[in-house]
Amino acid sequence: MLLSTPRSSADKTAIKVAVLLSVGSHPLTGRGRRAEQDARALEMALALPQADAQLIHAGRLNDESEPALRSYLGMGPQQMTLIQQPKQADVLPALEKHLRQLGPKLILCGSRAEAGEGSGLLPYLLAEKLGWPLISGLAAIESVDGSSATVLQALPRGQRRRLRVKLPALLTIDSAAPVARQSAFGPARRGQLAEVDAPVQMDTEQEGWEVQPARKRPKRLKIIKATSARDRFKAAAAKSEGSGGQVLKDITAAEGADAVLKLLMEEGVLRVSS
Amino acid sequence: MSDIIRRDPRKAWIARNRLHPEHASVLAELGMGDAQPAQWMGPNGVMRKDPHRVGFIGPAGIKRIDRSGVQGAPGQVQARSTAAQDTRTAVLIAEPAFHIVVVPDMAGGRLSAHDRDLLGLARQMADKNASAQGAVVAIVFGELKEDSWGEAGIDRLLHLSDAALEGYSPEYRIAILSAAERELKPRYWLFPDSSLGGGDLGRRLSVRIGERAATQVWQVDLESETPRCTGRGAAGRKDITRDLPRVLLALAECGEPVSDTRHEAQAIQLQQPLPEQLVRIEDLGAVAVDPASVALSEAEFILSGGNGVRDWDGFHQAARVLGATEGASRVAVDDGFMARDRQVGATGTWVTARVYMAVGISGAIQHLQGIQSCDKVIAINMDPGCDMIKRADLAVIGDSGEILSELVKRVDGLKQENRDVA
Numbered sequence A: 001m002l003l004s005t006p007r008s009s010a011d012k013t014a015i016k017v018a019v020l021l022s023v024g025s026h027p028l029t030g031r032g033r034r035a036e037q038d039a040r041a042l043e044m045a046l047a048l049p050q051a052d053a054q055l056i057h058a059g060r061l062n063d064e065s066e067p068a069l070r071s072y073l074g075m076g077p078q079q080m081t082l083i084q085q086p087k088q089a090d091v092l093p094a095l096e097k098h099l100r101q102l103g104p105k106l107i108l109c110g111s112r113a114e115a116g117e118g119s120g121l122l123p124y125l126l127a128e129k130l131g132w133p134l135i136s137g138l139a140a141i142e143s144v145d146g147s148s149a150t151v152l153q154a155l156p157r158g159q160r161r162r163l164r165v166k167l168p169a170l171l172t173i174d175s176a177a178p179v180a181r182q183s184a185f186g187p188a189r190r191g192q193l194a195e196v197d198a199p200v201q202m203d204t205e206q207e208g209w210e211v212q213p214a215r216k217r218p219k220r221l222k223i224i225k226a227t228s229a230r231d232r233f234k235a236a237a238a239k240s241e242g243s244g245g246q247v248l249k250d251i252t253a254a255e256g257a258d259a260v261l262k263l264l265m266e267e268g269v270l271r272v273s274s
Numbered sequence B: 001m002s003d004i005i006r007r008d009p010r011k012a013w014i015a016r017n018r019l020h021p022e023h024a025s026v027l028a029e030l031g032m033g034d035a036q037p038a039q040w041m042g043p044n045g046v047m048r049k050d051p052h053r054v055g056f057i058g059p060a061g062i063k064r065i066d067r068s069g070v071q072g073a074p075g076q077v078q079a080r081s082t083a084a085q086d087t088r089t090a091v092l093i094a095e096p097a098f099h100i101v102v103v104p105d106m107a108g109g110r111l112s113a114h115d116r117d118l119l120g121l122a123r124q125m126a127d128k129n130a131s132a133q134g135a136v137v138a139i140v141f142g143e144l145k146e147d148s149w150g151e152a153g154i155d156r157l158l159h160l161s162d163a164a165l166e167g168y169s170p171e172y173r174i175a176i177l178s179a180a181e182r183e184l185k186p187r188y189w190l191f192p193d194s195s196l197g198g199g200d201l202g203r204r205l206s207v208r209i210g211e212r213a214a215t216q217v218w219q220v221d222l223e224s225e226t227p228r229c230t231g232r233g234a235a236g237r238k239d240i241t242r243d244l245p246r247v248l249l250a251l252a253e254c255g256e257p258v259s260d261t262r263h264e265a266q267a268i269q270l271q272q273p274l275p276e277q278l279v280r281i282e283d284l285g286a287v288a289v290d291p292a293s294v295a296l297s298e299a300e301f302i303l304s305g306g307n308g309v310r311d312w313d314g315f316h317q318a319a320r321v322l323g324a325t326e327g328a329s330r331v332a333v334d335d336g337f338m339a340r341d342r343q344v345g346a347t348g349t350w351v352t353a354r355v356y357m358a359v360g361i362s363g364a365i366q367h368l369q370g371i372q373s374c375d376k377v378i379a380i381n382m383d384p385g386c387d388m389i390k391r392a393d394l395a396v397i398g399d400s401g402e403i404l405s406e407l408v409k410r411v412d413g414l415k416q417e418n419r420d421v422a
Helices: A009-013 A036-047 A065-073 A092-102 A122-130 A185-190 A229-237 A253-267 B009-016 B023-030 B074-086 B113-126 B170-184 B198-208 B312-322 B330-334 B365-370 B387-391 B400-421
Strands: A015-021 A023-025 A032-034 A051-059 A079-084 A106-110 A134-144 A148-154 A160-166 A169-173 A192-196 A210-213 A246-248 B039-041 B047-049 B089-091 B099-102 B135-141 B156-160 B188-192 B214-221 B228-233 B238-243 B247-250 B261-263 B281-287 B301-305 B325-328 B355-359 B376-381 B394-397
Touching (some): A015 A036, A015 A092, A032 A036, A036 A051, A036 A065, A051 A065, A065 A079, A065 A185, A106 A122, A122 A134, A122 A169, A134 B198, A148 A169, A160 A169, A253 B355, A253 B400, B009 B023, B099 B170, B113 B188, B113 B214, B113 B247, B135 B170, B188 B198, B312 B325, B325 B330, B376 B400
Parallel strands (some): A015 A051, A015 A106, A079 A192, A106 A169, B188 B247
Antiparallel strands (some): A023 A032, A148 A160, A160 B281, A210 B238, B214 B228
16 A cells, blocks of 8 residues: 655654656756756645655656755755656656655646656646546645645746645646755765666557757737728827826926826726725 | 809808808808718718818817727717727527537636636637637536626536535635536536646546646647647646647636627526535635734735835834835845845745835835735835836825824724624
């Protein structure tokens, strides 16, 4: 059933949290590094009180990926489970098998990988296979008890939404989550990579794909659909910048404040109800 | 009387001189009055215009011809505006060969620009084969404010609103989409690849129906023998071109929005009732966020202070009462009044606020660069000639401290009123 790794007695009440980690790549140099969102997921797991964080990576161990993987260990945990998978393998069956064996209450991961296809479909596939609920775009975990977790989801414009989810659950982390701690060199060197063998299923569908370096997207042209020459000329000659707004001169402070308040109310940015 | 046509040179002269006081009466006498239209079909099938009869006399007594039809004779205006409306051809697809389902985000209850691009792409895919046209079905949830469905290119509209659909309810929505999949059997599913909403729902649906979705799609090639699509991969550093799958998650500007056709947007319903849902994710509502903790780059409302601010306590007080995120110009930061991470501009943060209120900021070019994607800019400044006033949508010339304290008084008053009512 459970993996028989030695644990301290305090860990008996601990909530087992699996963190799925991937090898990231630097946006400019393309060099391997810890993936930004995965590192935030690990940070969130390490910051949870009474959580037993289990680090899991499915992939290959080679000279390129090892420093990236070890930089996760440099954040504090002593061990990472490495599920051996060749390149171009579909890691889903192997991950599913391992996670069923491990039986965590929570699975945390970034919302999409920084290398490969990077479609962000894996958490959804995994949740569907395991039959667990999934919450995307997580900003924080507020509390976890035996049967449910209360979390904050990141919305646009820095807004947050509170959700409660029944455990076990899969949570994907947004870039709004707290920044990952620094990775220390010593712990990264000392940490262990425990290799586990797993069934291999190749991803054959990718063979028909063409993968190229990203091309610059064409800029959309302003299409002018005018019926008369005058309209076309006006559209072409129009300045893109707004030609100045309303300027209120020689007025009292009260009148100025009224004008500003009116605009703020129109735009709906003022919250006077609470 | 002889048959010789006698001309009255004086009357002919008055008829030519449109400024003559007797011009109209002489024209009527000569039979050249209102009876003759300003334009008519000539004998060779060419439209003929009488330049003397179009246009109007401007305020300075000079004849003006306004070809836009905005001004001029009232009868002409009517004709022009109806003509402008009629340029969109109404398209009616009674028996579609197939369906394409689009699930727009409907941020704020309206179709966003991203949604319209997606509908444009759906339209392209549906109209590819003119003999077997498909129908674009939009599935929308919750309370809506949008009313131009047909103009956006929607043939069928499936609108579901339910108390259970408010807030974050992906499990219920997926149940509805799965039911739509069974009933409509759409050829393609299109979602906007936004972080929440479409990006989340689309991935859930693709997993549920067992289809490997193409994500971050920005180009769809319908001309090749098998349709292909190109999407970003590897965090935007790779382009992946592959055969078009049934589920597409597309980026903004993936297609041109529909502009010259109008569709019927006929309301449809699901035939089968939905199965009972086990709710595992419960929405506990929005959380009040401290505006000071919101990252400057994504704040909605910023109150920014610069060199002209004298009363910094009053400024902080105003930001707190207004519920605004604080920003600062470089000078304010260099002088130590604000923290470095609050600096707005080319060297600081590029902000995207909907309302940006600049207090005592003259508007250096670096600062104006930083606020170029803000919607509304309010400037409060002593100097009426500064660059910030030119950029601002509303500029108030005056002492910033006084205006801010007046504003705080008013907002406090409004809050008090609301409390009394409640």
